Amino acid sequence: METQTEGPVAAEIARRLTAALNPARLVVTDDSAAHRGHAGHDARGESHFTVEIESAVFAGQSRVARQRLVNQALAELLRDRVHALAIKAKAPGEA
Structure with missing residues (x-):
């Protein structure tokens, strides 16, 4: 499985998705920096994410x-x- 994460919250997202969906590919991107000063921004960071996940479960x-x-x-x-x-969720073989 290919996985990319950073930070403790991103790592926890990856851990939970791996356990639940057994992905072939998983990329967790922290988008929080782009939301500074906006509603929902958390000073601790790691509040906004994009998940790209490929799993046979989605077929x-x-x-x-x-x-x-x-x-x-x-x-x-x-x-x-x-x-x-x-969320960008795909089954294997989908473009």
């Missing part, structure tokens, strides 16, 4: 179903720590 699933699976895996973090999450 035959709609975009909304894929996002729900990611959101379920990260529910506690989304409630307590992460303000915004952009």
Whole structure:
């Protein structure tokens, strides 16, 4: 599996998604710096993320179903720590 992360919150996102969805590829990008001064910005950092994930679990699933699976895996973090999450979820072989 290919994984890219930085920081403790990004690492926790990666850990939870790996456990729940067994991705072939996972990139967690911290977008927080681009949101300084905006609503939801957290001075601790690591509050805004983009997740690019490829998993066989997504085969035959709609975009909304894929996002729900990611959101379920990260529910506690989304409630307590992460303000915004952009999700790019694909099944293997999808462009």
